[in-house]
Amino acid sequence: MSTAYNHKTVEKKWQKYWQENETFKTDVWDFSKPKYYALDMFPYPSGVGLHAGHPEGYTATDIMSRMKRMQGYNVLHPMGYDSFGLPAEQYAVTTGNHPAEFTQKNIATFSKQLRELGFDYDWSKMIATSDPKFYKWTQWIFKKLYEAGYAKHIDMPVNWCEELGTVLSNDEVIDGKSERGGYPVVRKNMKQWVIDQPAFAEKLLEGLEEIDWPESTKDMQRNWIGKSTGVEVEFEIVDGGKFSIFTTCIETIYGITFMVLAPDGEIVKSLMDRVENKEEVEAYIAETAKKNDFDRTELNKTKSGCRLEGIYCINPVNGKKVPLFIGDFVLASYGTGAVMAVPSHDQRDFEYAIAHNIDMIQVIEGADVSEHAFEKQDYLGKGCKLINSEEFTGLTVEEAKVAITKKLVDMGVAKETVNYHFREWIFARQRYWGEPVPCVYKEDGEIYFLPDEELPLILPPLDDYKGKNGKAPLENAVEWKQYDKNGIKGVRETATMPGSAGSSWYYMRYIDPDNDKEFANQELLKHWMPVDLYVGGPEHAVGHLMYSRIWNRFLYDQGLSPVKEPFKKLVHQGMILGENGIKMGKRFPEFVVNPSDIVEEYGADTLRLYEMFMGPIEVSKPWNSDAVQGAYRFIKRVWAFFTDEEKIVDENDNTLTKIYHQTVKKVTNDFEELGYNTAIAQMMTFVNEVYKAGKCPKEYAENFIKMFSCICPHVGEEIWQILGHNDTIAFEKWPEYDESKMVEDTIKVPVQINGKTKAVVELPADVSKDDAILAGKEAIADKLTGNVVKEIYVPGRIINIVMK
Structure with a gap:
């Protein structure tokens, strides 16, 4: 008879064993086996610790890596921490303590919780982005980006959050507020470090065709890049000056009745001395400055703007004068900062024209442009013909695109070009707890990047961690700021890098985390890259996942990464919701599940089994406490049978042969596709048949426990030992199935x-x-x-x- 299952005793025993024996430590120089690199999007080590959503994705990669290890792969499954960020800095501001203390304490808490969940991480390769040994190489890569012309220091409008005292990137702003804290964000001109994302646009689009990612994520990236092919046309301003617009609808150029410029753009600044209604224009510009990009585009329902009285440009196709307006929906940071307006054939232009009483000219047949009848129509489609377009009248839209473009190109005022919605990645933060930018502004104004031997540039301790009046906290490090070495005198950059800097390349550092000579050994990178399986949330689609692809592609182009794409297969885990079906959080604290509570009452294996059995990994699912108990009962059922020596027999009467081979096949195939819920269902079917038979051949029992141990590793190890084995189950051979036995x-x-x-x-x-x-x-x-x-x-x- 078997003894009763005690999850606390069993789990502590095997966690101690794995830690003392470094069971999952990977010899990255062992090239004798095929490699498998499984990776989780690493967490920020918050003071709250793990929540119920963390174990879901982590368990998914853990199961896969355990199976691959049994299948003969050399598996790398590391863990680390994205440890720079605002919470630690806010803690420092509040308490006066260095944020590193707060961060280290949280890392220790997270690591303890992860060990308690039985994950097979190679802890010898743990990294933290706030560790100078790591961010030395973040600084080094940024320096390389600068030397190659991709990192730039420019004056530009940015998203400024007064409450947080820092600039935010576009993906950190949600509905006009900061992602963290929900504070108001406004537009402000500042000198900023940026990375030229558009320079990588075509390579990023091409790379999407080579990777096994969810199509929805690929589409989000394609839309974020926003490639469009069209024509850039130059317009002369009456009495001097010029500007360009980009359009994908050049066939409508005869329908232009006004132009709209970005209020905060350089074009408007150059015209202010000639504007007749200067006070009105300046007031509108000031009002625009209070709005962020989201307010100016997504939320713009009023079509606000004003006329630049006395200013006209010339339409190059017919020489007609066109009035100029400003409107906050046009952004200086996007495209040319100017748009042509054809109200007869564009919904936004139509609404603006109605609001400002501007004439309309219909140039494509079929459109009703009266105020009440106008609706967006597909009258620009194939076969529609031009009207009111001089020599091009009667041509179809397709014919006119070609003919009008040729005329403008021949005139020397246009060129065919590609435009992207993609903008520069704002890469400076007025924060303390981030990587210092390793450069100095020399007395003559030139930028001087530190030589390699002076990296890492380490953050200095401060008495005051709060920035003031838009200035970075590092402005308070008076002595640290001053630089005088090797004949170079100047002042250090006091902005720091964004949290996304370290996470853009960390997957490479895991492979060689202690290397002080290079960010990672090239031979190791060639063997281990790309990551075979990457699991994390879909909310990172146009943030971290895009940035990682950019940094990797840059390193590939420099001959420093062996692969064009860093992540071969990407899987997004769904959200685990509260029992009310709503996202766990402060609004419904009674439905927040602390994984430590589940581990205490039922064990880590129960939590792992339950979360994998909830449903497909990609789908969001509500928590169900009754189902947790069901998972616990199943584990006890497995324990009761497979630890009963009277029921595990040497002879095989083939009663279980068919279901055994069916189970091995389905579990193997389902694991490969991360279909863990259906694999578990098959295991339950097998256990039911085993109970009906009353006995199980030892070969079948041992192979079942191998598969079961990937999901419930503590129970699996203990039963394996009870079945007569002294070594860990982790490196046992994965079971095979015979198709002929399933007929x-x-x-x-x-x-x-x-x-x-x-x-x-x-x-x-x-x-x-x-x-x-x-x-x-x-x-x-x-x-x-x-x-x-x-x-x-x-x-x-x-x-x-x-x-x-």
């Missing part, structure tokens, strides 16, 4: 009369047509009361007797 001996076939089922017969799987029909007719002999006109047998499906 059904008999089949059940419905017997119909005129398409209506009257009986079911059990037949040999290889039964002939004649024998099948004969058996079917015998089964319904008492119902065959008419004339048989046809006998049909669909192999394995139906027997149908057609009668009159």
Whole structure:
């Protein structure tokens, strides 16, 4: 008889064993086996610790890495911490303590919780982005980006959050507020470090075709890059000056009745001395400055703006004067900062024209442009013809695109070009707790990057961690700021890098985390990259996942990364919701689940099993406390049978042969596709059959426990030992299945009369047509009361007797 299952004793025993024996430490120089690199999006070590959503994705990669190890792969499954960020800095501001103390304490808490969940991480390779040994190389890569011309220091409008005292990137602003804290964000001109994302646009688009990612994520990246092919046209300003616009609808150029410029753009600044309504324009510009990009675009329902009185440009196709307006929906940071307006054929332009009483010219047939009838229509489609367009009248839209473009190009005022929605990645933060930018502003104004031997540039301790009046906290480090070495005098940059800097390349550092000579050994990178499986949330689609692809592609182009794309396969885990079906959080604290509570009451294996059995990994699912108890009961059921030596036998009477091979096949295939819920269902079916049989051949028992141990590693290790083994189960050979052992001996076939089922017969799987029909007719002999006109047998499906 087996002893009762005690999860606390079992789990502590094996966690201690794994830690003392470094069971999951990977020899990255062992090239004798195929490699498998499984990776989780590493967490920020908050003071709250793990929540119920963390274990879901982590368990998914853990199961995969355990299976791959048994299949003979050399598995790398590391863990680390994205440890720079605002919470630690806010803690420092509040308490006066260095944020490193707060961060280290949280890392220790997270690591303890992760160990308690039994994950097979190689802890010898742990990294933290706030560790100078790590961020030395973040600084080094940024320096390389600068030297290659991709990192730039420019004056530009930025998202400024007064409450947080820092600049925010576009993906850190949600509905006009900071992602963290929900504070107001406004636009402000500042000198900023940026990375030229558009320079990588085509390479990023091409790379999406090579990777196994969810199509929804690929589409989000394509839309974020926003490639459009069109024509850039130059417009002369009356009495001097010029500007350009980009359009994908050059065929509508004869319908231009006004132009709209960005209020905060350089074009408007250059015209202010000539504007007749200067006070009105300046007031509108000041009002625009209070809005962020989201307010100016997504939320812009009023079509606000004002006329630049006395200013006109010339339409190059017909020489007509066109009035200029400013409107806050046009952004200086996007495109040319100017748009042509054709209100007859564009919804936004139409609404603006109505709001400002501007004329309209219809240039494509079929549109009704009256104020009340206008709706967005597909009248620019194939076959529509131009009107009111001089020599191009009568041409189709497609013909006109070509002909008008040629005319403008021949005139020397236009060129065909590609435009992107993609903008520069703002790479400076007025914060303390981030990587210092390793450069100095020399006395002559030139930028000087520190030589490699002076890296890392380490953050200095401060008495005051709060920035003031838009200035970075490092402005308070008076002595640290001053630089005087090797004949170079100047002042250090006091902005720091964003939290996304370290996470853009950390996946490479895991491979060689202690290397002080290079960010990672090139031979190791060639062997281990790309990451085979990357699991994390979909909310990172146009943030971290885009940034990582950019940094990796830059390093690839520099000959420093062996792969064009860093993550071969990407899987997004769904959200685990509260029992009310709503996202866990402060609003419903009674529904927040602390994984430590589940581990204490039921064990880590129960939590792992339950979260994998909730449903497909990609789908969001509500928590169910009753189902947690069901997972616990199943573990105890497995324990009770497979630790009972009387039930594990040497002989095999083949009672379980078919279900055993079916189980090995389905679990193997489902694990490969991360279909853990259906794999567990198959394991439950096998256990049910084992209980019915009352005994199980030892070979089948051991191989079942190997598979089961990937999900429930503590129980698996303990049962493995009870079955007579002294070593860990982690490196045992993965079970194989035999297709021939799964063939059904008999089949059940419905017997119909005129398409209506009257009986079911059990037949040999290889039964002939004649024998099948004969058996079917015998089964319904008492119902065959008419004339048989046809006998049909669909192999394995139906027997149908057609009668009159």
